Amino acid sequence: MFRKILYPTDFSDCAVKALEYVKKLKEAGAEEVVVVYVIDVRDLATMSTGVAGFGETPVTYDYEVQEMMIANVKKKLEELKTEIETVGLKVAVKMPEGVPRKEILKTAEEENVSLIVLGSHGKSNVKELLLGSVSEKVIRYFKGPVLVIKRDEST
Amino acid sequence: MFRKILYPTDFSDCAVKALEYVKKLKEAGAEEVVVVYVIDVRDLATMSTGVAGFGETPVTYDYEVQEMMIANVKKKLEELKTEIETVGLKVAVKMPEGVPRKEILKTAEEENVSLIVLGSHGKSNVKELLLGSVSEKVIRYFKGPVLVIKRDEST
Numbered sequence: 596m597f598r599k600i601l602y603p604t605d606f607s608d609c610a611v612k613a614l615e616y617v618k619k620l621k622e623a624g625a626e627e628v629v630v631v632y633v634i635d636v637r638d639l640a641t642m643s644t645g646v647a648g649f650g651e652t653p654v655t656y657d658y659e660v661q662e663m664m665i666a667n668v669k670k671k672l673e674e675l676k677t678e679i680e681t682v683g684l685k686v687a688v689k690m691p692e693g694v695p696r697k698e699i700l701k702t703a704e705e706e707n708v709s710l711i712v713l714g715s716h717g718k719s720n721v722k723e724l725l726l727g728s729v730s731e732k733v734i735r736y737f738k739g740p741v742l743v744i745k746r747d748e749s750t
Numbered sequence: 751m752f753r754k755i756l757y758p759t760d761f762s763d764c765a766v767k768a769l770e771y772v773k774k775l776k777e778a779g780a781e782e783v784v785v786v787y788v789i790d791v792r793d794l795a796t797m798s799t800g801v802a803g804f805g806e807t808p809v810t811y812d813y814e815v816q817e818m819m820i821a822n823v824k825k826k827l828e829e830l831k832t833e834i835e836t837v838g839l840k841v842a843v844k845m846p847e848g849v850p851r852k853e854i855l856k857t858a859e860e861e862n863v864s865l866i867v868l869g870s871h872g873k874s875n876v877k878e879l880l881l882g883s884v885s886e887k888v889i890r891y892f893k894g895p896v897l898v899i900k901r902d903e904s905t
Contacts, residue, residue, distance in 0.1 A: 616751060
C-alpha cells in the first residue's frame, strides 16, 4: 500500500518536513523511495537569456553558474540519499529537466509508485502560490494516493 | 505523526478504499480515528421542498424518509466503528449537519487531528466533480497533512 514512494523535493522547508513522513512510512511497509528533483527548464531559460528582456545580450557566465547550480543539487541529492538509506529504505535518485508538475507525474507513472509524498508551501505569498499549483496538479492528475504535507505554521 | 486520523466517509467506493489506508497506518503509529459523516444540509433542503421547484407543495412523507435515511446512516456508522476497532484503533463517530467541506474542516480543527485520510472520486462524471471539490477545499484549507485516495481505475 505504501511500498514504493515518490518523494519530489526542491530542498525547501516543506519538502524537508515531508521527508519525515516518508521515513515514518517505513513502519507501514515502505521499502523504496524514488527521490525526484526537477531542474525547471523555465529557470534555465531565464538564466541563459539573463534577467534582462528578450533580445538583450546574454550574460557570458550563465553556463558556468548553471553548471555550479547543478553540481550543488547533485551533492545535496547524494546527502539526501544517504540520509534516507540510514532508516533502511532503498533509494533511487532522479534529476529530470522539465516542468516540475509534468516531470513529477511522468516519474510517478514510469516508476509505478504506490504513493507520492509531497510538501506543499501553502499560499502565503506569490512564490508559494506557484509551488502550490504544482501540488494541485499532481493531486489532480496522479491516479494513486498522494500525501500532502503543509509547511509548519510556525515557520 | 499519524496518531489521530480524521476519516470522512459518505460510504462511497472511494471512501471504502481510503479506509484500508487508515487501518494500515496503525503500523506507523495511528491510535485514534475520528469518523465523520456529514449530513448535507443541501440534500435535506431538497428533500423538504421535494424535487419540484420553489413554491410547490412539499411532499408529505419527506420527514419520514429523512428519519429513515438518518437511521440507516447511524447503523452503517456503528458497523464501521466495529470494523475499525477490530484492527486495534480507538474510534469516535461524528455526524454533523452542514456543508461537507466546512464540517470536515471544523471537525479536523476541533479534534486537533494529525492527518485527514480522504477518498476522492476523481472527475469522471458530474456527480464526482462535486465530490472532488470537497477534497480540493479540504486539501487547500486544512493546515495539517492530507492523504488523498483516488478511486480504483478499474471500478
